[in-house]
Amino acid sequence: MAIQSKIQAQPPELIDRLVRRLTPPLAREAVVGDLWERYQSPGQYLFEALHTLPFVIFSQMRRTARFSLLGLQTFILFACFGGFETSIRIVPVPHWAQAAVPTLAALIATMLRDAYRRKEHRTLHRAVLDTAVAAVCIAASQVMLAVLIAAGALGAGWVLPPPLIALGTLALPILFVLRAGTGLEETVAPAIHDGALSAQELGQDYRQFQRHVGWRNRAEVAALIAVIAVSTWFLLRFNPPVARAGWTTEFLCALLAIYLGISGSAHPMPSDPGFDSLRARYQAELRRQCQLRRLMWWFWLAPLFLGLIIKWLVRGYLQGQQLRAMLGIGMVIMLGVCVACLNLDRARQVQNRIGLLASLRERCAP
């Protein structure tokens, strides 16, 4: 009887598994444990879990959200879906409203992904999944709008036209690069017991850093190639007014892809892998990668800056639309702040790692 009551005190396996799946990993241990402790019946357990989890999920979304990352994602998605377009159209739905729906869908998807991640740092594998989930959510939002329009619940014009869907796919490689992080986070410095490392351990850590930077570099080259491919198709298919600028940007993308392919990966270990020379190489490479990432970030976002300056600031000024010009200035500043914050975060991480390396002593072999 006592054993039976102990067994009955546990929630059913299926419900427990569902609750565990829905609870963000970083809060799972404590929250699910508390729900177990309060268990009275399957219905009560499920009801309490469903009542509690929205708070927990929202709290994790808030804790894992980063202003610079979210801001950049919003700008990129909104721009690629034509949200900053200012030309007058016949359709009843304004550009910004049409772009807001897929942008919001992708943002919510990526925020939920962040809330449900297990580890603090970003990985390439996770970035691929984040981008895929965002793409699925964008597609799902368009399908839902089409269903609502077909059912007569919404007016026509909410679904993105094919040119904007094509342009929107350009956001995905950029989103991937954004969410891939620096590659630095993946390396875990070996256990430092007394502020000392052997040359071998340092070499292992550098090799791991080299490997991850290599993968990140290859992923970024692939993203550039994807942008070139989609842009080429878009420019040939639709021949937009900005075709010349588009071809120029493609040429620059190709040059950068070649540069990254040749020189983007981390330099190999020095031929004489002594502790001091290895440490100096590691620190120099960290600085170089940080500068390279900074350059890449400004490059990825240069078309967006140019578009905002031309369409909003310059045209607003020339047409005497002061509000439009002011909005243009505000958006350019906000975008610049987001990029600067992201670069500052990255620079801080790199500085911390460089400082940690500088403080290390060589542990000699026994």
Added chain:
Amino acid sequence: MVTPASLGQFEQLVLTAILTLDENAYGVTIHAKVEELSRPKRIALGAVYATLDRMEDKGFVASWLSDPTSARGGRSKRYYRLERAGTRALQNATMTARRICDAVEQSLGDTAWPSNPRSKPSPQS
């Protein structure tokens, strides 16, 4: 002069619960204490978690995971304790509440406190 951090009413309840529970402050007990302090209002367990996360991010509380316990399916408890900043914020909030009480008593006199038996504090608190 440093401006003292201000606390919402619910945050005050949660910090008070952690303070009074001492070493036994984790999700379930904090929720029970908050409900006791806020009678007759019912409190959602999720709201307590969200507030604990916010307090931790502000540096008012610190948390750690205990050893797993068999009563919770082998899961650990996440215990909380007040940090110095949290204690200071709670003290500031208490002083403000005391000033409010004094002002209300002065204005309303004997009618200041409702005679609803459910809202009377328990002997323990």
